[in-house]
Amino acid sequence: MSAVWLIGDPVAHSLSPAMHNAAFATLGLPHRYEVREVKAAELADALGSIRHEDVLGANVTIPHKEAALRLVDDVSDEARRIGAINTIVRRGRRLAADNTDGYGFGRALEEASIKARRALVLGAGGAARACVVELLRAGVDVSVANRTRARAESLARSIRVDHARARAVTWPTQDDLDATDLVVNATPLGMHNEDPIKGRRLPRAIVDLIPLATETPLVKRAKAAENVTVVDGLSMLLHQAARSFELWTGVPAPLEAMRSALPRPIP
């Protein structure tokens, strides 16, 4: 049996083990997906130990996606462009890293038939970076608002797709929201019942990246509103997981088995 680790902090709430272990069982593969809570100071050692153990690879999650990029041997073009990794494949003693978040986000938008001209991304961490790359690739005009403005500015400077860049903006007012088609919540606001744009009128599409067993307040509000299309974090979670699974195993992911392992149907 080989293991796949999920490295992050916190990881106890993660829905990824259920999905990946269902996929391994469906295909009769003798592997196991396990969570490893790793603090920032322990990250280098945790990644180093993948090289020497019976481990196929790993997922890297909040808050290590950017730091982990500097600790692996090979980085895909996609992960380099995003500036963050979420998947590691062990090749002998070498660690090859990729990022499947943008793919997952793109598939989630596609399943919900969302086509936006203007998008506002909340957050400027690893997940936000993947979403920004995917939106720019689709020709969308992208703004990024972050609690720490300097990080949004750094994102805007460092990501370029063809000649397009995102712009850093302040936390959105109602006017900003009215001028956008799509808001993407790429912060953890919602994990503990927060709504990142509480009290504000919603644009016509919302993507909330937070993948929880229960719906976030933002998803609930968007579902209850008229004419608002909503994508829940479980949808992106499913599709990024399927792509990661294929990188570790080299076989097509059993998508429906993975979907069924989620705690509720994806809206």
Ligand code: NAP
């Ligand atoms: P990250 O790199 O740690 O970035 C977190 C971002 O959220 C930063 O921009 C941070 O702002 C902001 N933030 C944190 N706490 C905040 C608060 N209390 N108020 C306002 N902003 C706050 O994390 P990440 O990997 O990008 O993940 C972000 C979220 O996306 C997480 O909830 C994660 O679960 C979710 N995610 C979901 C999927 C999926 O498949 N559904 C995939 C990836 C990530 P500062 O710069 O000011 O710290």
